[in-house]
Amino acid sequence: MTRSPNKDVLFGLYDDETKILSAVSQARAAHLDIYDVFTPFPVHGMEDAMGFTESRIHQAGFVYGLIGTLTAFLGMTWVFTSDWPIIFGGKPYWSVPAFIPVTFELTVLFASIGMVVTFYTVCGMGPGILNPTLHDRITDDKFCLAFDVTDVSDDEKAKFKAFLETSGAEEIDQKHI
Numbered sequence: 001m002t003r004s005p006n007k008d009v010l011f012g013l014y015d016d017e018t019k020i021l022s023a024v025s026q027a028r029a030a031h032l033d034i035y036d037v038f039t040p041f042p043v044h045g046m047e048d049a050m051g052f053t054e055s056r057i058h059q060a061g062f063v064y065g066l067i068g069t070l071t072a073f074l075g076m077t078w079v080f081t082s083d084w085p086i087i088f089g090g091k092p093y094w095s096v097p098a099f100i101p102v103t104f105e106l107t108v109l110f111a112s113i114g115m116v117v118t119f120y121t122v123c124g125m126g127p128g129i130l131n132p133t134l135h136d137r138i139t140d141d142k143f144c145l146a147f148d149v150t151d152v153s154d155d156e157k158a159k160f161k162a163f164l165e166t167s168g169a170e171e172i173d174q175k176h177i
Helices: 017-029 046-050 057-083 096-122 154-166
Strands: 008-014 036-038 143-148 171-176
Touching: 008 017, 008 154, 017 046, 017 143, 017 154, 057 096, 154 171
Parallel strands: none
Antiparallel strands: 008 143, 008 171, 036 143
């Protein structure tokens, strides 16, 4: 999710992963628009509670791996059959078994680098991107449920705040990021 600057965020801090999981489920059931959920470690079941679908990055990884495979195989085919055809130890010019190690390594290299670049691009991260923090303890021992209240009326802010209070938030705060 790419975050734009200059947002007012109302957030609640929770002490336990079961509380945040329950709060997210309640917020989705109440049709509240969740800005984001921050946790100090992965919480099992959070994807389902937030309604996320399975990531498609593995499909991109397959495409990148296929590009690496073709690059290695076609590159070695061109080098050993057209550019510099030399017979090594009686092997033919086009020796597919000899191509397998390099082909495997380039497949893994292209897939891994491509998936990292894709992940960073999709998540809006990269060089020069500022990532403000809502609270210092979110990455330490607190769980955070955040709502974007930039263009929200005072009545709706009160609704979000009441929800955070009833869902068991230990601390509720608002910050401009």
